[in-house]
Amino acid sequence: MEIVSRCCDDEGNWYAAPICSYHQGLITNPCPDNFDWVEKICIYILENTTYPPQCPYEENLPFNQYVSILNPELLPIWMPVKREVVGDYGIDLFRWMEPTSNYKTPYSLCNEYEDCNQHYYFNDTHMNKSCLVYHNTSSIEMVSCDQRYTAICAYQSLPERPTSFCSQSYSQLNPCVQ
Structure with missing residues (x-):
């Protein structure tokens, strides 16, 4: 008919x-199979993974573009931030690892444009804690990169689709x- x-x-x-x-x-979903579509962003969830997560594609969106749309049940999640041991100088600052204009720039809990209500917390000593996990807008935890948390891989859905x-x-x- x-x-x-x-x-x-x-x-x-x-x-x-x-x-x-x-x-x-x-x-209903203009993203690849096994991706969720949230507010024009394709979200791929990797559960129980170490840092850095093995995302299926290289072109991840910056963390600040997708963190606010995530379902709180997914939290805590890895942040694309890490600190390295730098030769004879010891432990470096936490630095952004996402391939954006922030790459390798120092991470700061607050910036000069916003009111700051965030704080770090950690158990035991923080010397062996080189990665960060995001719990919510006011809580970020320093953890070992060998620990397992959820990772989010976020991509822009194709505008021409x-x-x-x-x-x-x-x-x-x-x-x-x-």
């Missing part, structure tokens, strides 16, 4: 039948525009 919608002109003549002969429903394959808009000259 095929439903065809046709219209008449002012003189009572039928316009031509639409060119499209099928209907494609909405794409349509939400339907036959986006129909009626016009008298071309009744079905693809």
Whole structure:
């Protein structure tokens, strides 16, 4: 069965039948398989993993672009921040590891543009804690990179990918525009 919608002109003549002969429903997830789609961001969840997580693609979004849309049940999660032992100088600052303009810049709990209510916490000594996990907007924990937490790999969904394959808009000259 095929439903065809046709219209008449002012003189009572039928316009031509639409060119499209099928209907494609909405794409509910424009992301690859096994990804969640949240606010135009493709989210891939790696549970129980060490740092650094092995994300399926290189082009991760910056942490601050996706952390606010995450389901709180996923927390705590790895932050793309780490500190290294630097030769004879000892332990370095925590630095961003995400491939953005922040790469290798020092991580700060607060910046000059926001009110700061965040704090670090850790158990035992912090000397062997080289990674950070994010619990919520006010709590970040220093942990060993060998510990296991959830990791989030976030990517921008393709803006040119349509939400339907036959986006129909009626016009008298071309009744079905693809």
